[in-house]
Amino acid sequence: MANAVFLQIHPDNPQPKKIQEAVGILRNGGIIIYPTDTIYGLGCDIHNTRAVERVCQIKGVKPDKVNLSFICFDLTHISDYAKIDTPTYKVMKKALPGPFTFVLDASSRVPRYAGSKKKTVGIRVPDNKIALALVQELGNPILSTSIRDEDEVLEYSTDPELIYEKYRNLVDAVIDGGPGQNVASTVVDVANNFEVLREGAGDIEEYL
Numbered sequence: 001m002a003n004a005v006f007l008q009i010h011p012d013n014p015q016p017k018k019i020q021e022a023v024g025i026l027r028n029g030g031i032i033i034y035p036t037d038t039i040y041g042l043g044c045d046i047h048n049t050r051a052v053e054r055v056c057q058i059k060g061v062k063p064d065k066v067n068l069s070f071i072c073f074d075l076t077h078i079s080d081y082a083k084i085d086t087p088t089y090k091v092m093k094k095a096l097p098g099p100f101t102f103v104l105d106a107s108s109r110v111p112r113y114a115g116s117k118k119k120t121v122g123i124r125v126p127d128n129k130i131a132l133a134l135v136q137e138l139g140n141p142i143l144s145t146s147i148r149d150e151d152e153v154l155e156y157s158t159d160p161e162l163i164y165e166k167y168r169n170l171v172d173a174v175i176d177g178g179p180g181q182n183v184a185s186t187v188v189d190v191a192n193n194f195e196v197l198r199e200g201a202g203d204i205e206e207y208l
Helices: 016-027 049-059 086-095 129-138 160-167
Strands: 005-008 032-034 041-045 069-071 100-106 120-124 142-146 173-176 186-189 195-198
Touching (some): 005 016, 016 041, 016 129, 016 173, 041 049, 049 142, 086 100
Parallel strands (some): 032 173, 100 186
Antiparallel strands (some): 069 142, 100 120, 186 195
């Protein structure tokens, strides 16, 4: 694979032409690395099975085993892919956009990768203008996973230029949206009374 495209996008005012260029890559089955409100994410179009398989290959996991999240634009978007009751909706409305991944029962619209029998899906609405602009332009969620390995030094996951050096032969585009954080989102299991599965940047107790 040729070197990935390196796109510098203003974090507070994402340039439409650059967002369209990144989304064009997604629509063609490409993989991008992009900023969120926590760490940088590795993502692709949720409906492109081959791209999902490439993401899993980079992560070193099998598509039917991996816990992947969807980046959504807003709560309306979420209800297309996950089942949300009223109490859950109220909590999520207060907490999002924000540094949380909510694990919800998946709707029938969630693709089943490689015969996966997973009945849940992780949902994110990050407080990041670039990520939200990408999803809005694409018209459906972006499948997302962290580029950070738990046992590795975190520096490369916060500096877009270092990320590019590491991943330029593995992905199709790296978006430079400024320095990233080195703390991931807080993962919350909605089905088990908002149990925190992974401590991260957000405190769900503030919204319960």
